[in-house]
Amino acid sequence: MKTFEFDAVVVGSGIAGLSFALGLASRGRSVCIVTKKNRAESNTNYAQGGIACVTSSTDDFQMHVEDTLEAGDGLCNREVVNQIVQEGPARIKEMIEIGVDFSQLEDGRVSLGKEGGHSKRRILHVKDVTGRAIEQALLHAINEHPNIEVREHCMAIDLITTRKLKKFGFNTTDEDNRVAGIYCFNEADHSVFALRTPAVLLATGGIGQVYQFTTNPDIATGDGVAMAYRAGAEIRNLEFVQFHPTAFFARDGKRFLISEAVRGEGAILRNSDGEPFMERYHPRKDLAPRDVVARAIDSEMKRSGAEHVFLDITSKSKEELEERFPTIYAHCRENGIQIEKELIPVVPAAHYLCGGVATSLTAETSLKGLYACGEVACTGLHGANRLASNSLLEALVLAHRGVESVDQFLSDHPEEIRNLPPWVDGNVSNSDERxxxxxxxxxxxxxxxxxxxxxxxxxxxxxxxxxxxxxxxxxxxxxxxxxxxxxxxxxxxxxxxxxxxxxxxxxxxxxxxxxxxxxxxxxxxxxxxxxxxx
The missing domain is CATH 1.20.58.100 (Fumarate reductase/succinate dehydrogenase flavoprotein-like, C-terminal domain)
Structure with missing residues (x-):
């Protein structure tokens, strides 16, 4: 078994993992990014809506905080919410500096969208491909950095901890359990290798693929949560799975996300009889929090027996829709729907995990040397329900704070583990019962x-x-x-x-x-x- 050594290992290549790797490498640390597909394949790459952040003179931090707390239904950590909201503008500035070109109005001001649960327009976006734009900018910066190695088509299997080492008969001086490395599977040659490191950041995204219908990409299989649990880290609030209310209904079962920003621009939900129905469920109607809208749609479908409801954005012109939502417009057109004059069939689909690996505001977990950031982590920001577009904001802020935390940890805890137990296949064979x-x-x-x-x-x-x-x-x-x-x-x-x-x-x-x-x-x-x- 081959073993490689790095100051830190990042599992995942979305906004959380890439921005963390870039920050830590800029401090002179060697970083290995492990990603099970190609480096651009991540939940971030599919994020349409944008980043919620206070940037307008008509908005303020307290309003953003209160919107987040209301959506979180009493379970948010107010200190965490305050900190993340207030640090948002500085992180947005960093994204602009590395090349993210947020959409602007004709007069040069930043174009701010509005989504469910927000009292103000505060969603910075790049049309309806915000995640892809951020991913590309970060990847460009990563590719240029000499301290970062990216291993594509390599899947993390399990964390190696000092507790496991003791079971193998290795002598360690640690009384507490801590990270010593990680085993990975190389898809190219079907081999297992080890990465020796005192610090691992899990940035593996969500769990959407455990559901039959999801907006998540194929990679969202809960790897980080499962590995963290097996290694002994605390897991929190996994019952809170956000179902996005409006995924495009298709007979083949695939669910393409129709961004909440479409409702932010005036779209109305209608039932199978063509009637608007959200006024019966919430004062904010179509811009109610996502959990309310998803349950309302579920109720309307069960009441009527319909397979879906409809989203009506026919109040906008073809030109407006192609400019603001080019990806959504094209997808609907490919499926025979001209959204400037026809209703979009939509259904809820599993979308975002609000719980995860429990972390502090510095991305630390309960297992020494293990950090988590992004959707895999549970910081206390989202509470019982995520406010739309707060996830990319959280990832940027926690990655930045995690860099400082890991850099200090590496200075205080020099690597002592020199050898790792080899991966042993034993007498097992290739499966003939797949x-x-x-x-x-x-x-x-x-x-x-x-x-x-x-x-x-x-x-x-x-x-x-x-x-x-x-x-x-x-x-x-x-x-x-x-x-x-x-x-x-x-x-x-x-x-x-x-x-x-x-x-x-x-x-x-x-x-x-x-x-x-x-x-x-x-x-x-x-x-x-x-x-x-x-």
Missing amino acids: VILFHNWSELKRTLWDYVGIVRTTKRLERARARIQLLSREINDYYWNFRVEPMLLELRNMVQVADLMVQCALQRKESRGLHYILDYPSLSPEALDTKIIR
Whole structure:
């Protein structure tokens, strides 16, 4: 087994991982970025809406804070919200300096969008491809930096900790468990290699692929949450999965995101009878928080038996729509919908995880040497429901703070572990029963969609857990009897995360934010986090 050494390893290549790597490398540290596909494939690359940040004279930090707290339904950490909102403008300035060209109005002012839950226009965007523009700017800066190595098509398998080393008979002086490295699978030659490092940043994105219908790319399989849990880090609030209200409905089951910014520009949701319905559910109507809108759509579909509802943006001209939403306009046109004169069929789809690996405001987890940033992390910003476009803001601020934290950690904790145990395949063989993986993959996604969706019951959650536990035993048996491969590793992580999600959901005996359970329709008197530690 080959072993390589770096000051820090970043798992994932979205806005969180890339901006962290760039910041740490600029301080003279050697950084390796591990990404399981090509370096541009990430959740960031698919983010349409933009970055929520106070930049207008008609807006202020307190209004942004209050909007975030309201959306979070009593579970946000106010100190975290205040800090992230106030540090936003400085991080936006850095993005502009590396080449992100945010959309502007004709008079030269920055074009600010408005999305659900926001009381002001404060969403900086690059038309409807904001994530892609940020990703490209960061990748350009990364490619130019001599202290950064990017390993594409390499999938992280598991963290190596001092606790694991002691099991292998290695002598370590650490009383506390801490990170010593990470095992990775190289898809090019099907080999496993190790990266020796005292610091690992998880920036692996979300968990959307555990659901049958999701706006997330194929890579969103919960790898970071699963690895962190297996290594002993605290996991928090996994029951809070945000379902985006408006994904394009297609017969093939694929769900293309129709940005909330479309409703911010005046689009109206209509039911199967063509009637606007959001006024019956929330004072802000079509710009209500996402959890409210998703449940409203779910209710309208169940009431009528319809497969979808409609989004009406026919108040805008073809020219306006092509200029503001070129990607959305083109996708709908390819699917036979001219959105300037026809309604868009939309349904909710799994979109964003508001819980994750518990971290401090400096991206530190409960496991020494392990850091997390972006959607994989739970900082306390989002609470029980993420305010639209706060995620990219959080990623930038926490990555910046994480750089300072890791740089100090590396100075205070020089690497002492010189050898890592080799990866041993033993007598396992290549699988001749991959049909098991495909079958279990499909069953898991249907189980989560049917039983751990927008509206839940205790009985559905218990049914889900029983099925997930059966799948877990099968996958664990498969893992130890056949050589590892990407699909097996991803499915192992998905099953692990699904089980943790259901455990968190069963802990919460109330309906709060994104967790709506018919057995407990009211809020508990006290807002508490759900926590799981292995």
